[in-house]
Amino acid sequence: MVLPRWLLADRAGLVLLAVLAVISIGIPVLNLLVPPDHPLHLTAYTVTVLGKYLCYALLAVAIDLVWGYMGILSLGHAAFFALGGYCFGMYLMRQIGTRGVYGDPVLPDFMVFLNWQELPWYWHGFDLFWFAALMVLVVPGLLAFVFGWFAFRSRVSGVYLSIITQALTYALMLAFFRNEMGFGGNNGLTDFKDVLGFSLQANETRIVLFVLSALALAGGYLLCRWLVSTRLGRVLVAIRDSEDRARFLGYRVERVKALVFTLSAMLAGVAGALYVPQVGIINPGEFAPLNSIEAVIWVAVGGRGTLVGAVVGAVLVNYAKTWLTGALPEIWLFALGGLFVAVTLLLPRGLIGLLRRREATT
């Protein structure tokens, strides 16, 4: 097999892809073929938790593309993740059909509960898988494009941009909390039954979702890696390090930013869409400003501007979170804050930077 030069030069990326290939085969084997009483057996629960990490990793890659390479610190990317999740959640809701508590063939339970008589216009089409899948890309992409178009054209940048991305996700959270919005309010969308006719409770479905998450992460990673190794990737670096230089070289900086921001939001949307069937619920809490900040911390921990670092950071921090929130739930936020300070001060180039330095000195 002949690999393109941009991929061959990316050793860390090849390692990542190899690891993803191994777990895509190994984890299903450990779950399906190793008997449950064997110590190496992986429970469906563990598989799902790992799948969740992979979705977070894809979100982190999306953030690293805009932050690490283009210098835009988005503190609102969880909004795009959540929107992708809601789009797919709407499909899953419509699949419930008459199996809901109220047995209405069309209306989801929460609408019946609110005494709604018919489906709001924006819920139409979501009974179709292809339509929902398309919306997973379109809705976050469109929001990012419109937001980016106005923000970047007004030359909002730096900390001001970060603040308005926080405001964006916060505003969406408040909106989605309202019952009248038609997205289940506080409770969000849940009680999903099946996807494309396959039960979400089934082991096999969970395995497939896990493998799909690994594939999506590999695909998202490859797309971003390719993009940053093209000339456009160098334009991004120029925008990050000297926006004026890029502009006076003749680049329409605002458009490049809006376009790449949109692409990044779409990747975040895909991550959210794969996340929802695995965790079985999407609610407005996913829009919480803290979620976006956490995702940025994953990237910082792993190493900004490396893509692989984003994956490493997302998986390690979330592993620590799963462990800590189990053992000592009340200290998680302090630990996260401390981690961020420690990384900023001691490891400005993240864990990947640490590895690279090792490599360079030996």
Add this chain to the structure above:
Amino acid sequence: MSELVSDLDGSGLRLRQESVDARHGILLYLEEVTVTFDGFKAIDNLSLYIGDGELRCIIGPNGAGKTTMMDIITGKTKPDSGRVFFGQTIDLLKLDEPAIARMGIGRKFQRPTVIEPLTVLENLELAMSGAKRFRGLITTRLSGEERDRIDAVLEKVGLTEHSGRLAGILAHGQKQWLEIGMLLMQEPRLLLVDEPVAGMTPAEMDRTAELLRSLAGSHSVVVVEHDMGFVRSIADQVTVLHQGRVLAEGRLEELQIDPMVIEVYLGAGDAYH
């Protein structure tokens, strides 16, 4: 959307460079330009003409408005009043920075501004005109013809042996040359060069003077500079700017004996050496 994608570089607005009409021998016209910052006139009714192929030095004390003048020509600052034309026909005040850059006006900043994490070669590739359409950007390769163009510029700015090095580790003078090389990759008609020799060693200064002189003729070059020795070594024509307006214009030898110039600038000139 497709228009948007194909127009990342503003080429949709681009008039062909050949259409710059310098038939009257003048490439750049600034007429009665005024810029006010919070009531302070940084540029005050300034008129200035740059000839086609001319090498012009602009001198003047700090705060005279030299950088602001470049901001106006390149679209970064819009003046309150006045006219700025590139050739006879192109009204620069109607265009924004990328469009002006694509029209054939290259600008070197006062602080050397190269993209430090990229190599010398990648910096030049980034600046290459014609590579900026969307399709041109979505590639990881250089064509043979592009490589030749880059090699020619590397040679010209004397960085051939450094093409694979990161721009960030170049010496100060080399960064300045790289930035000038980036301007050349844009194939400009007019080069605006803000304080190129600040912080350079005498040897570097000599090379820079030689480089700028070699560009005149095929390009118009406007150099803002404090260093009198350097100005003497390159300029045909010198304009003295003071408080946002032209105080005097002519050959350096004439200006150096002009009492008005001596008073505002040359008298205190030692401070700028």
